[in-house]
Amino acid sequence: MSRVLRAKLRRDVWRQRWQFTAVAIVIALGVCVFVAAFDAYRNLSGSFDRAYTDQRLPDVVVTGPGASALAGQMSALPGHPAVQARHETETGLRVAGHTLLGRVVGIPDGSQPEVARLALRTGRLPGPGQVLVEQHLADHFHLRPGQSIELLGPSGWQHVTVSGTGLSTEYFWPARSAQEVMTTPDYFGVLFAPESGISTAGSTPPVEQLAVYAQDRAAAELVDGTRSIAAAHGLPSAVRADQPSFHALDEDVKSIGTFATLLPCLFLAAAVVGTYVLLSRLVAAQRAVIGTLTANGLPPSVLRRHYLGYGLAAGAAGVVPGLVGGYLFGDWFTTQYTSALGLPLHVTQLHPWTLLIGAGAALAAAALAAWAPARAAAATSPAEAMSTAPAGGRGRRSLLERVLPPLRGMRTRWRMAARSITRNRKRSLLTIGGVAVSLSLVLVFAGLRDTVSTVVDRQFGTIQRQSAEVGTAPGATPGVLSAVSADPAVRAAEPYARLDAGLTNGPHRFDTLLIALPAGTAMHQFPSADGPAQPPASGVLVSQGLKDTLHLGLGDPVTITLAQSGRSLTEPVAGFVDEPMNAVAYIRLEHLDRTLGAPSATGVLLQLRTGADHDAARQRISALPGVQSYQDTNALASAMRDAFSLYDTLVGIMLLFAAIMAAALLFNAMSANVAERSVELGTLRAAGMAPGMLARLIAVENLALVAIGIPVGLSVGTLLARGLMATYQTQGYHWSLQMQALTPVYVALGILLAALIAQTPVLRTLRRIDIARIVRERSL
């Protein structure tokens, strides 16, 4: 490109600096989101990988009597395995007046375990009579080394001393089980105690486990070998994918990876639209100049390169801020995420390939957008040099007028506004597309947030009616039930059983919970269109999620194996229940008692009276003999909402980004619109049309494009959100999009507001229009 053409390029950019800046901003947003999301994805993956390696997250855990005896065989497997035998038990735990369910995990006396090592935060490893408290629990109750807590042992409550606090990779996400992924520190906490004292730590016999870790990371072979050996001894084994914390976090990080691909595509598509509009307008405005240059023998290839250079300049202008912003945003997101989990370390590396791909994608998008206008410039006939006619397009009545003839009676200026929408159809369509993309982007995140909120409200407001769940020590339920029922704050109380169980249908198996509720329960609403409203007299109710997982039909027999006792029972499927957060099976408590031949209740569900002091009731009931845990339903619902609070931040950020993108696109489309029609607008001003009237006409034209883009965006956004929700089907959970009725309205209003703001500078330009210059020079 010649020096003069380079100077022209620079000056063209300067003349259209605001439009150019708008395009650069959209490109920068695309790059920023790509780099941020991809870096966050890689940083989080890296952080977890490092932690899992440093702390040796088990590749397999074999559970059951005799598991530790298999250590020798496991050690001989490929992968240079480290093995660690341990026991764990669940029991009551009292901390600062709260009674909760405690899980005590055994570790070697005074030393780190070979597998599932602990990252100490405070204090030291526990000795006899001491426990190390898992960090989430410690943080919640502000526990420090030297403080005392109580454990419910075989002979009653016993004091133990906190030796320190720390993190385990198995409890980065403090889930109790795959079925109880969401817990609160008020309900469930983990302690680590010396193996020598584990048998007296809980009220029930501890479970034996063998944790295996491949030191040379040949995990696949080790996993296969371990599972074969375990199966040969009739012992269940769980791989990392079954491990609740690993699974939950892995799913979350993968969803970030999905966004890392999807979001930048949307932003860069918008950048293509913005660049195309800007450049095609430039080429149209300069066609006489281009014709003159070609008439003077300038090769088309030079012209093509010249206008491609304009597009690439916009891309380059957006790349640098996008890369910097993306790196910072990704770092911020990683830090927020890992801080929320309390991860012992977080990796925030500069990933050169991410930067290169981001920069390359931005430049490619800019070049793609510039290609068509550049080709049009190269193909401009030299005869255009003689052209004096303004760009306008051919006239025709608008579709609305043709469909609705009465509209032809509208004032002429409004007819002009209606027809202007289709004057440059390609640009109108691209603008509508840009609005739709912006809106759908916000709607996806708002939809996800709504779904979480709706699901939590439904599960803990409509389906689960209890104010709290009280876990009891074995055999203590009747006494606790009587005492709870007598509490002045309690309106109703019922016994219930919550049992870890494996459900089997032929070759299909799923580990879940069996919940037993009494006939006529007031504590649970079974949401089912075709099933009973109460637990059936016989048979089980199964959640919709399990219906698919276990390939069950109505009346099919399903075998239920209770984890604690090893007892099995086979029951027909009496119905399916549509519960968004519970992939469980329900059975009538009386029926279960009869079938097992013994009382099976494990706790009490209670409803508090309206206006009752929840905290006082919790304290009274927690102090009752035989009470092992007290789970407040509101606290659990709050914990759920908190866990997804990052979505709120993301919705806010995306709303901001999408609003900027929509505003930038509209600004460019409007600028091009006004610039192309400067002569006719100037003529109307010369004829006495007030600037306010002209501004209203242009505003209506642009808002009409937004109005068309809004339903498109709402539809696309809803479909996208549905698609994303469909991918979130795991561990028997079955979520569908639950968007609140007003959310699309708010999102649409947000985009409309952005559009209104985007109009301000263009309408101001319109008010300051230099009529004399326009009619003299015929251009803005």
Next chain:
Amino acid sequence: MWSRTRQTSKPDLAAVAEQAAESGHPAVRLESLTKTYGSGASTVHALKNVRLEVWPGEFVVLLGPSGSGKTTLLNVVGGIERPTSGRIEVAGTDIAALSEAARTEYRRTRVGFVFQFFNLVPSLTALENVEIIAELTGPDARARSRAALAGVGLAEAADRFPGQLSGGQQQRVAIARAIVKEPALLLCDEPTGSLDLEVGRQVLGVLRALAREGHHTVIVVTHNSAIAAMADHVVWLRSGTISRQEKVRSPVEAADLWW
């Protein structure tokens, strides 16, 4: 302040012109009119101390080479540009002193513009191009627009879009658009500049008739000196000043012009 009352009925321009002539008030009076662009060394004096009187119903032709200040003079009289100094009296009111809103009102009610390149809205039909301005100035916009189109001989082409009209027809639509609001002052910037001889004569004939029969005061800017022969009053501009002006006793008909 210029009256902001909208016209609600067709004014009797003949009576107004006659009344103005009898009262001794010109339609336009320019006093010491100066217009400069830029500042310092790059100052351009587009108009320098121009004095001019145009009488109601006159057909005035402004002649001069490029850069002589013809279009600037037209724009200043039309209220598109403000002069740097001096007075522009139109029907006794100083246009130069008006606010932006009042100048818009002035253009809406008192002035009609005809440009060289027609400047029609391509998405509106001929009738609608006229109607959009008619709507600004009173009721019965459609009927007045049809009448204006008929007045320039384009009744049959009312529903055609500009792209379906010839250059001469487009210019006549532009004239209809200018006269539909019955302006006292019709300002035409090179109205035949884009037209061939025959069509140019037709357009000038329409403008001449508007001055003679409609009693509009018509000012035509052109560099085509042949058009001066049909004017009542010819003004020559050179370097922003009036170098010469003369009244024509027996103007020729547009059809007799030749260039």
